Amino acid sequence: MGHDKASELLPGTLDLLVLKAVARGRMHGYGIAQHLKTVSGDVLQVGESSLYPALQRLLLNGWVEAEWGASENNRRARYYTLTAAGRKQLAAERKEFDRMIFAIQKVLEV
Amino acid sequence: MKMLRRLRYWLRHRRIEAELAEEIEFHRSLLPPQEAARAMGNSTRMREESRAVWIWPWLESVWQDAAYAIRNLRRQPGFTLVALLALASAIGVNTSLFTVFNALALRPWPVKDPGRMVNIFRRERADIAGFSLPEYRYFAAHSKTFAGMIAMRSGQNLKVDEQRTGCSWVSGNFFSVLGVQMQHGRGFRPDEDLLDSPQAVVVLRYPLWRDRFGSDPGIVGKQIRLEGVPFTVVGVTSEEFTGTSPERVDLWIPFAAAPLLQPHESWVKDLLRNPDDCCSNVSGRLAPGIAREQARAEIAVLSRQFRSEVRQENNEILLTGTAFFNSRRRR
Numbered sequence: 001m002g003h004d005k006a007s008e009l010l011p012g013t014l015d016l017l018v019l020k021a022v023a024r025g026r027m028h029g030y031g032i033a034q035h036l037k038t039v040s041g042d043v044l045q046v047g048e049s050s051l052y053p054a055l056q057r058l059l060l061n062g063w064v065e066a067e068w069g070a071s072e073n074n075r076r077a078r079y080y081t082l083t084a085a086g087r088k089q090l091a092a093e094r095k096e097f098d099r100m101i102f103a104i105q106k107v108l109e110v
Numbered sequence: 111m112k113m114l115r116r117l118r119y120w121l122r123h124r125r126i127e128a129e130l131a132e133e134i135e136f137h138r139s140l141l142p143p144q145e146a147a148r149a150m151g152n153s154t155r156m157r158e159e160s161r162a163v164w165i166w167p168w169l170e171s172v173w174q175d176a177a178y179a180i181r182n183l184r185r186q187p188g189f190t191l192v193a194l195l196a197l198a199s200a201i202g203v204n205t206s207l208f209t210v211f212n213a214l215a216l217r218p219w220p221v222k223d224p225g226r227m228v229n230i231f232r233r234e235r236a237d238i239a240g241f242s243l244p245e246y247r248y249f250a251a252h253s254k255t256f257a258g259m260i261a262m263r264s265g266q267n268l269k270v271d272e273q274r275t276g277c278s279w280v281s282g283n284f285f286s287v288l289g290v291q292m293q294h295g296r297g298f299r300p301d302e303d304l305l306d307s308p309q310a311v312v313v314l315r316y317p318l319w320r321d322r323f324g325s326d327p328g329i330v331g332k333q334i335r336l337e338g339v340p341f342t343v344v345g346v347t348s349e350e351f352t353g354t355s356p357e358r359v360d361l362w363i364p365f366a367a368a369p370l371l372q373p374h375e376s377w378v379k380d381l382l383r384n385p386d387d388c389c390s391n392v393s394g395r396l397a398p399g400i401a402r403e404q405a406r407a408e409i410a411v412l413s414r415q416f417r418s419e420v421r422q423e424n425n426e427i428l429l430t431g432t433a434f435f436n437s438r439r440r441r
C-alpha cells in the first residue's frame with residue numbers, strides 16, 4: 001500500500017524533518033505527523049512505526065525533551081520540545097542535507 | 111550523557127514502554143477510523159523498533175569491540191599465546207592455591223557438627239597460648255556450658271618400624287567428643303587416659319593403616335612398636351578424618367601413655383601434672399543452646415579460680431572457630 005513514504009526518504013532525513021517540526025514549538029507525535037503531511041502537500045505521510053522510533057532516537061541523543069500535558073481534546077499527550085543541543089543538531093543536519101542535495105543535483109545535471 | 115540516558119532507560123524501561131503505549135493510543139484516537147485499523151498491525155514492530163533504539167547500538171558496539179579484539183589477537187599470534195599462557199597459569203595457580211589454603215585454613219575440622227566445636231585460648235601478654243593439662247582437667251570437671259572438652263598436643267615424631275611418624279597426644283575423650291567415624295575398632299575410652307593406670311593403646315589414621323599396614327582388616331587388637339615399645343591398636347579412623355592440626359598426624363596416643371614411651375623424661379611429668387606447663391590445645395563442644403560468649407564467660411571464671419589456687423596470673427580467655435585461620439587470628 002506504499003504506506004510509509006517517509007521510510008523511503010534518504011537515511012537520516014526523517015530525524016531532520018522531525019527536528020524541524022519540533023523547532024516551531026512543543027508538539028505531540030500526532031501533531032508532528034500531521035504537520036509533515038500538511039506542509040508537504042500530503043507527500044510525506046509518516047506512519048507511527050517510523051515516527052516513534054525516530055522520536056526515541058532523538059530523546060536518546062538529547063535533542064528533544066518530552067513531557068506529558070493535556071491535549072486539545074483534553075487527553076493526556078506527550079509533548080516534545082527542541083533542546084539547545086537539538087537546535088545545534090538541526091542546523092548541522094540542515095547544512096549537511098543542503099550539501100547532499102546540491103551534490104545530487106550536480107550529478108544529475110552532468 | 112547518552113550513557114546516562116541509556117542507563118535510565120534500562121532502569122525504568124517498563125514505565126517508559128508503558129508511556130510509549132499510551133502515546134500511541136493517543137495518536138490512534140486522532141486518526142480517521144480506517145487509518146487507525148491499518149495502523150494496528152504495525153504496533154508490535156513499532157514497539158520493538160523503539161526499544162531497539164535504546165538497546166541495539168549498545169549491543170552492536172560491544173560486538174564491534176569484541177570483533178576488533180579478536181582480529182588483533184589473530185594478527186599477533188605470539189602475543190596472544192603469551193597472554194593466554196599468562197592468564198591460564200595465573201588462574202590455575204590461584205585455583206590450586208585456594209584449594210590448598212581452603213583445605214588448611216578455612217575449613218573447620220572434619221568432625222560431627224563442627225560449628226559447635228570451639229578452640230579455647232588464653233592471651234598471655236601479646237601471645238595466644240594454650241593451657242596446662244591440670245587447668246584443662248579443672249575446666250572439664252567444672253564446666254557446664256560444654257557437652258565435652260578435649261585436650262591435644264603435638265608429640266614428637268615417633269619411630270614406627272623405623273619410620274618417623276607424626277603423632278599427637280590426646281585426652282581419652284578425644285574421639286567421642288569430636289564424633290569421629292571409625293574405619294575399624296573404636297576411639298579411646300576415658301579409662302584409657304588415667305594418670306595412675308596408663309594404657310599402651312594407639313589409634314591409627316587411615317592413610318597410615320592403608321600404606322604401612324596394607325589395609326589389614328584384622329589390625330585391631332594387634333600390637334605395633336612405637337620407639338620399640340609395644341602398643342595395642344584399638345582403632346583406625348575413617349578416611350574422611352584428616353585430623354585437627356595443620357601438621358600431619360598419623361597416630362594418636364592418650365596423654366597418660368606418655369610415660370610408657372619416655373619413662374625417664376622429666377618434661378613428660380611436667381606435661382601431665384605441672385600447672386606451670388603451657389600450651390596444650392583445648393577445644394570443646396558447646397552444650398545445646400549455649401552461645402560462644404556464655405561459654406567464654408564461664409571458662410574465664412573457671413580459669414580465674416584455678417589460677418588463683420595455683421597462684422598464677424589471670425589471663426583473658428578467647429574462643430574461636432576450629433578452622434586454622436580462626437585459631438591463629440588475634441582478636
